[in-house]
Amino acid sequence: MSGSGGIATLADHKRRRVEELIARTSEAGGVSLIRDAGRRLLRNPTAVVGAAIILLFLVIAIFAPLVAPHDPVQRFPELTRDLTVDHIPGATAGHPLGSDPLGRDFASRMIYGARQTLFVGVLATLIGLLLGVLLGVIAGAVGGRVDMVVMRLTDVMLALPSLLLAITLVALASRSTQWTVIIAVAVVNVPIFARLLRGSMLAQRESDHVLAARALGVKRHDIVLRHMLPNSLTAVIVQATLTFAVAILDAAALSFLGLGDPDINRAEWGLMLGVDGVRYFEVRPELAYFPALAIILVALGFTLLGESIREALDPKNRR
Amino acid sequence: MNTMRASEMQAGRRRAVIAAGVVAALSIGMVGCAKSDRDSGNEGKAAGGTFIFAGAGDPKNFDPIFNDDGESFRPIRQLYDTLVTHKPGTAELTGGLAESWSNDPTGKVWTFKLRQGVKFHDGTALDATAVCANFDRWYNMKGEAAQSQMIYYTDVFGGFAGSPDAVYDNCMAQDAGTAVVTMKKYKGAFPGAFALTAFSIASPAAMKQYGSDTVTQNGDSFSYSAFANEHPTGTGAFTFGGWNKATGEITLNKNPDYWGDKAKVDKMIIKVIKDENTRKQELRAGTVQAIDFPAPADRKALANEGYKVLDRPAFNILYLGINQKNNPKLKDLRVRQAIAYALNRAQLVQTKGPGGSAVADQFLPNTVLGYAPDVQKYEYSVDKAKQLLSEAGATGLTLNFYYPTEVSRPYMPNPQEIFTVLANDLQAAGIKVNGVPRPWNGGFKDDVQQFGKQDLHILGWTGDYNDPGNFVGTFFGRPKVEFGDQSMADMFTAIGKADATVDQAAKKAAFEQVNRDLATKWLPAVPIWHAPPAVVTTKNVEGLVPSPLTAEQFNTVSLTK
Amino acid sequence: MVRVILRRLIQLIATVIALMTLVFFWLRSLPGGPVDALLGERATPQTRELLTRALGYDQPIWVQYGRFLKNVVTGNFGNSIRTGEPVTEVISRAFPATIELAVAAIIIAIGLGIPLGYLAARHRGRLLDNATIIVTLVGISIPIFFLGYLLKDWLTQDIHLFPPSGRITTGLGNTDVTGFFVLDGLLTRELDASADALWHLVLPAFTLATIPLAIIIRITRASVLDVLDEDYIRTADAKGLRNATVRKRHVLRNALLPVVTTIGLQTGALLAGAVLTEKVYNWGGLGTLITDSISGGRDYPVLQALILLAAVVFIVVNLAVDLSYAFIDPRVRVK
């Protein structure tokens, strides 16, 4: 929209000039929040770095079978031949990173590690997120006694610091499997997501567009699903990216405490670092350094992205 | 809700400032101390005559009869003596508090000639009455709480006063120097079992004074007497100096009037460090002079750095247990043999065995009576395995393989790795393996020994005394859920007979036959390896003699400058 | 204020009871457990049965629960399965160790974190700022048990700069008054003991401090930046106040509000981190106790008490934080 009414009287070339000038200025100005956020993300180097790391990680994870030279659980005679409890053979033909403590191809295990780590991280995050969001929505939307109960519940969970809760859960699970670890790490995040969602729900219940919708007589669940949830989700997404990093770190910590995934055939970085890496540190430090580095990188990637998304969405940084 | 006055605000700010100051000071202080203290730290090193030994776990208490684990026995062995003991570095019996002992033809009556002039730490004399007092104490122990904690006693002596299967009858003090112990029936365990640390002789006076027999149950556990915790009183080479639980230090002082070789160090501290890696690092840092159970992976490195790596002669066994109950196919000997052939034990020993470990072809080390050199060996052969399986019509067999987590035992330093390797071998021979991990105390022992849920499992044993009964007897002497109840009655009877044989030569022959049959006829389990646990000391530690029973006596240890 | 505290206390009790009941029934439903843990490899069926009766596990579950509750109310948590001493003793011995460690860590985290965060904010976008950001990010992303492991390997083995583990040099730790070794040394005038304890404290404290430090730096930086473009800072400048005054009186005080809350939340992280740090440095505290009571033999009595304690500490600390918050921020006080 431009004041063409006024400039209509102008000579054509002048009018055209004016119109294009206006066009230029307005295009620089008002843009939608999301597009604007996206713009700022791309301009933000940290975001780009984070995204790049994650992308690489995903690619490796997805195409592990194609990238990896060998089967990660197979034991190779040429490696076991001079493998002893206090000597682990290094790089040899066909095994760029040499052997692991059981004569398996370490390089392949590192590569498949991406896959397993992704699996653990994603599942832990998703489960935590779904349960959390569900609780949060219910609490936030229904309010009243339900809200009270849910909040007490999260209180109980939050009363135990994250890793402690995970440890306890694993201990209480008696049988230790990969799933106990995933669940434990997931449950830890439930209250966080729940509170997050409840918070933004409550905030929105009073917000104009919801009030408007209510005034128009839109059904409650429609309001919740169509109007409130979408607006809360951005926050949830940010939290999720950050949670992922925490999840894989916690998984590693559990392995270190001997409470992690007991199946050492499974190539998962946390497991590799927490068990073999530490035990054989002096025999072959790479067994610790590589998984550790991988974990740090990925955790870093997700943190970077999460933080910069949050920053980008923060209205304070617009203009 | 009163609002804050401006003056308070000031105060608040002042507080903040002070806090900040303290913070700064402290953090600086720390670094400062870090520097200033490095030297004084190193002084702690070879402090005169103090020998610091890093153990792997907390003891329970110091009353011998209520204990059954090595970490409790280590200090107890220094504080007490047994009637019969082992020659240093071996499992051979020799005189302890008893200079000599004899056994009547029925094998039921044991006569001990006691050493003269031996005194307990409280000054009272060790004589026949004192010895009998100990035997009677054990036999007449009251209360389920106390009885349930006397693991070795129930195992060896069958039961308590009034129980039908109790082995002990009475103890007579013939004279001050002669104690005569009479059993209701012969038991092969003796005399070896008399050397068990659990059956150390304690001062009756002290036990009376400190109410040694009061074991009280509280919640899910038990608390023990002042005798067991603060005033353990025996005849040992060291006297009790105290147990600092906050730092995990047990202090033992030289006993100047010890009847045997007096301790060469004035003081010994047993420092509890649970993590094997940390034990090694403390050794390197020079804060301890010896560490128990080094990580197998570290032995070579430590040896190269000039530390003394002392191997204990292997006196343990790791086996692959086979439970015949759940899967009928396993009742077929050929299937069990196939499993034996399928396992590449040589490779396992080479790749995962702690230094000095060796493939086991029977369930007891060659130092033990009844070891048969000519048992069937089951050399690794996938083909034989496959062939046997197909003969037995057991191709495509799937087995539940239970293995423990959250545990490390001398015979099983790293269960997960061992399982992974074995499973791998079995898979190669066409046996599908379904691995089931269980926490050691969180279900493994239950599932395997109580409910027998498994088809296969790995477990092991460290011998207590030199007797085949203590090995094969414990495993296969009676029906056990672990290997599938009631199966193979002939095995039980054969072992029972061998165990009951009084004449040593005959007993030897009998057990040799048992071992041969275990390998060829019964094969209830597959022996994997004997893995000697080690002790590592600094160069300046002399005279530490590693014992196959991990029963080291530290009075012989000296520190050279 | 009083009402707030009361409400929190009630909430605390409720939480605790819920937790305990949960834990109790859960634990009882598990295989193995006390009986298994108490009996070594040599357990014979007889002893096992003896023990089950001695512990009253043959009685119906609700009877056991009743007994358990009665004990808890009377402050009796039973005896540790591993050591046989009263749980309260075991814990009261480990507690000072962890507090000593945690306090040292918090001191480091706050003492370094707030200044660094503030500086980073003041030098926004310059080298110092970017460096700090990167370091903190790595600090958050590194598995701290591994960090501790490396520090230990680098600084205690070839160069004996620090002791590898423990709270005090063997033999020196006989000055047990409060259980806080640094303090004990001072109290008993054995300064060398104190110094030694401090010296042992350095590595574990720094390891444990990593994450809180990183987070405090980030929060401080962020909130200082927020405060800097607040209107009232502009007002303060318009008054012509000296730069120092503006920072001390107007910027810092407001910027600290969110930091305080963070510190509160971090105590949780500290307790968790202690589990790892203490394992790495063989630090005889609550963390070690937790790991031991789980993997070292399912020591449920201790575990129960520990969970309870952790909850109480966490809640109490956060209450304290809220109160201190009310102390700094008048707006909260009035509501």
Add this chain to the structure above:
Amino acid sequence: MALLDVRDLSVVFQRRGTRPVTAVDGVSFTVEPGQTVGLVGESGCGKSVTSLAIMGLLPRRGNTVAGEVLFENTDLLKLRPAELRDRRGRDIGMIFQDPLSSLNPVIPLGLQVAEVLERHQGRTRREALREARGLLDAVGIPDPERRLKEFPHQLSGGMRQRALIAIALACKPRLLIADEPTTALDVTIQAQILTLLKELVDNSGTALVMITHDLGVVAGLCDTVNVLYAGKVVERAGRHHLFAEPRHPYTDGLLQSVPRLDADRGGRLHQIRGSVSDNIPWSEGCAFAPRCDRVIDDCIGETVPLLGGALRCTNPVPKEVPV
């Protein structure tokens, strides 16, 4: 001699990765001692930026200030930060738009008033607080003793603004800059605050720069008025002149868009077409052209000069010919 002489002041914002934006574009005006000058314009016309630039309160990062700000013949822009701080609050006071956010929430009111006295008049805390009490009284805050210890959130909007005024005038500055001092307040309060301001500046002979978008305010107290559009002064005139016969179409538009009681009923209220965002750079002609009713070809092309230092328009509203 002018108290404040702003010469060709321009401010350019340049944030990373964006085109530079000229917020203030060569603005010049003067303020005589005791005089009240208005800066008027829609939001975004650069009036607030001008005031901040004068005070040197613009964030250092990302913008460049050019021109001269002569306060009693010393160029504030050339002073070192420390020197500037000595003058702020002592020679020049300032009042801001949002009284709540402009007061520090965690510091009691008393201190916030007192600190400026401590700073510039070397008072001790006690003296300063006593004086502050008097100041609060002067700006009409009831029960000042109590208020001294209270926090901003405990005061009403009006009282907060009075407090800000008290702070700004604490050191009897010779110039007071009020940036939209009333927009955040209820109409009734607005009037009170304005009258308060008026009598305070009159009594103390303080010069006042009143920045507002509200011509009503201007009508109330300004001696001369500068109308800003897109960072430039487009018209400058004495209050009566401006209201009597606005020459610039923009000014005209503003005036007509003010509802008047004497307007004939039902006559629809005039409004200026479009919004601030649709204007063109001054370099291309008259920035207001796209929204202007009186736009002619000559408006587009090159920059329009400030004719006679009073009017920036090629085709102004004709003077009314007396009938």
